[in-house]
């Protein structure tokens with residue numbers, strides 16, 4: 001199974017580096033992807049690196065380009081993270097263009113969903129993000145994150161809601177040919193939600209910057225093992 005850990009922007013760089021060094025010292029079963037704020041060569045033994053963002057197809061300023069990610073050996077990038085949408089007003093046109101850029105350059109997007117009424121409107125949100133882009137023959141990771149749960153620091157959805165949402169996502173993705181996808185659950189994930197991800201038959205979880213030491217992260221990795 002897969003655990004994605006996003007350090008976001010408030011965790012001090014030294015704390016991020018020390019967490020990554022800590023992770024490098026241990027062994028564990030699930031695949032791990034870590035998304036630090038400061039990109040560096042993806043040469044880690046125990047995890048893959050993801051960019052927290054990727055730029056659009058046109059010339060712009062200050063966001064990681066696909067070329068930079070290739071140069072650093074980074075294969076993954078978040079597209080449309082919900083906190084970018086809320087805090088930076090990133091809209092669906094921009095998100096769709098970032099997704100186009102990622103697919104065009106063979107960067108695996110971690111597509112973030114969950115902002116439309118949190119639990120409903122999955123198809124509508126998917127259509128706004130993906131639009132006419134063809135996911136066939138591409139690799140994607142899709143996270144459904146309960147943004148309410150992230151913002152309030154507690155789980156605010158039921159097992160049944162999560163099951164319904166991921167079934168809907170599987171149905172939507174079945175329309176593409178040969179798409180290689182992984183589905184992950186996010187939104188204040190604790191060990192119980194890691195167990196839920198396993199029970200739902202999805203691929204794993206997405207967690208934020210609440211984990212400062214490997215021992216804390218281990219409480220999420222263990223149920224995924």
Ligand SMILES: O=C(CO)COP(=O)(O)O
Pocket residue numbers: 006081145149150151186187188189206207208209210
């Ligand atoms: O947004 C997230 C990961 O990108 C999830 O954050 P939390 O695990 O703190 O809810």
